[in-house]
Amino acid sequence: MGLxxxxxxxxxxxxxxRVAVAASVTAAAMTVWGVAAFAGPDPAGPAGTAEDGxxxxAEDGxxxxxxxxxxxxxxxxxxxxxxxxxxxxxxxLTIDDGPxxxxxxxxxxxxxxxxxxxxxxxxxxxxxxxPDLVKKVVAGGHRLCNHAMDHDTAMDRKPVAYQEQQILDxxxxxxxxxxxxxRVEYYRAPGGAFTPDxxxxxxxxxMRPLGWNVDTxxxxxxxxxxxxxxxxxxxxxxxxxxxxxxxxxxxQTVEALGQILDWLEQxxxxxxxxxRTAPDTP
Numbered sequence: 001m002g003l004x005x006x007x008x009x010x011x012x013x014x015x016x017x018r019v020a021v022a023a024s025v026t027a028a029a030m031t032v033w034g035v036a037a038f039a040g041p042d043p044a045g046p047a048g049t050a051e052d053g054x055x056x057x058a059e060d061g062x063x064x065x066x067x068x069x070x071x072x073x074x075x076x077x078x079x080x081x082x083x084x085x086x087x088x089x090x091x092x093l094t095i096d097d098g099p100x101x102x103x104x105x106x107x108x109x110x111x112x113x114x115x116x117x118x119x120x121x122x123x124x125x126x127x128x129x130x131p132d133l134v135k136k137v138v139a140g141g142h143r144l145c146n147h148a149m150d151h152d153t154a155m156d157r158k159p160v161a162y163q164e165q166q167i168l169d170x171x172x173x174x175x176x177x178x179x180x181x182x183r184v185e186y187y188r189a190p191g192g193a194f195t196p197d198x199x200x201x202x203x204x205x206x207m208r209p210l211g212w213n214v215d216t217x218x219x220x221x222x223x224x225x226x227x228x229x230x231x232x233x234x235x236x237x238x239x240x241x242x243x244x245x246x247x248x249x250x251x252q253t254v255e256a257l258g259q260i261l262d263w264l265e266q267x268x269x270x271x272x273x274x275x276r277t278a279p280d281t282p
Contacts, residue, residue: 074277075203075277076202076203076204076206076207076208076276076277077203077208077277077278077279077280078196078199078200078202078203078209079199079209079279079280080194080199080209080210080211080280081186081208081209081210081211081240081274081275081276081280082211082212082213082238082239082240082274082280083238083239083274083275083280084239084240084272084273084274084275085272085273085274085275085276086270086271086272086273087272089268089269089270090239090269090270090271090272091235091239091240091241091264091269091270091271091272092119092239092240092241092271092272092273092274093111093116093117093118093119093241093243093257093271094118094119094120094121094145094188094210094212094240094241094242094243094274095107095118095119095120095121095243095244095245096121096147096188096242096243096244096245096246096247097121097123097126097147097151097219097244097245097246097247098120098122098123098126098130098133098244098245098246099120099122099126099127099130099133099134099137099245099246100126100130100133100245100246100247100250101130101133102250103245103246103250103251103253103254104120104130104133104136104137104245104246105133105136106250106254107245107250107253107254107257108136108137108140108142110254110257110258110261111140111142111257111261112140113258114258114261114262114265116261116271117141117142117143117271117272117273118142118143118271119142119143119144119145119185119186119210119273119274120137120142120143120144120145120245121145121146121147121186121188121210122134122144122145122146122147122170122174123147123148123149123150123151123170123246124146124147124148124149124169124170124171124172124173124174125149125150125173126246127170127173127174127177127178128173128176128177130177131176131177131178131179134174134177134178134182135177135178135179137178138178138180138182143185143186143273144174144175144178144182144183144184144185144186145184145185145186145187145188145207145210146167146170146171146174146184146186146187146188146202146207147170147188147190148166148167148170148189148190149165149166149169149170149173150166150190151190152166152190152193153190153191153193154193155189155190155193155195155198156189156193156194156195156198157193160197160201163195163197163198163201164197164201167187167198167201167202167205167207168201168205171184171187171205171207183206184206184207185206185207185208185276186207186208186209186210186274186276187199187202187205187207187208187209187210188209188210188211189209192211192212194209194211208274208275208276208277210240210274211240212240212241212242213234213235213237213238213239213240213241214230214231214234214235214237214238214240214241214242215230215234215242216230216231216241216242216243216253216256217230218243218244218250218252218253218256219244219247219248221248221249221252222252223252224252224255224256224259225256227243227252227253227256227260228256228259228260228263231256231260231263232263239272240274241260243256243257
């Protein structure tokens with residue numbers, strides 16, 4: 001065999017070798033593809049890079065997906081709140097049945113004079129009728145509470161669907177009247193007619209069920225001294241006081257509120273807000 005023939009044979013052998021290697025690589029790739037296609041996508045997702053992972057986490061957050069530990073979701077408990085966020089010495093003033101165009105502004109004026117805060121438990125249609133008053137309550141740094149649509153004190157004997165309608169419709173009306181992203185933060189059943197279902201519905205909608213410890217019975221118009229006396233006598237039962245700015249003539253309540261706040265100041269007891277996201281304590 002001459003040198004020229006030997007060189008040509010070596011070249012032909014090299015070509016066949018490279019072709020065989022390429023074919024083997026192609027076959028292996030097709031096999032891997034076939035297994036992946038059969039098995040479906042990896043539930044853990046592709047490994048990716050650290051940059052890819054950060055991008056994915058940001059996209060998850062934008063889509064409402066899993067959040068990082070820096071933004072924990074605070075669940076609203078279903079148990080009825082009585083305790084104050086301000087601690088053992090703080091007092092929760094709660095004002096029910098409004099808003100009322102005559103009495104709510106007077107209540108707000110007394111609170112402002114004393115630098116005090118309160119929770120206003122509003123009836124849905126009344127909030128819709130007086131959105132200016134709802135906005136004044138929010139502007140004064142007070143909190144909103146849902147007191148249902150019709151102030152039905154027999155709600156606990158009604159179907160769950162009825163309770164849900166009473167609670168959620170009122171929440172919508174109050175928040176629409178308040179405007180600018182204001183939230184209803186509590187739910188108080190009319191007459192205290194809570195049920196496990198109504199508490200669950202309220203909590204799921206972001207409203208803490210709210211009770212009371214001191215019922216002043218100011219709706220009976222017993223006189224300002226009697227209202228004040230009830231607060232002084234019963235405040236040891238717990239920090240949440242029930243008063244009213246709607247449902248009739250509330251001039252006794254307005255007078256009593258000023259005296260109650262004077263007395264609380266003398267006792268060194270500030271006003272605060274009921275707990276929302278922590279389990280209540282007796």
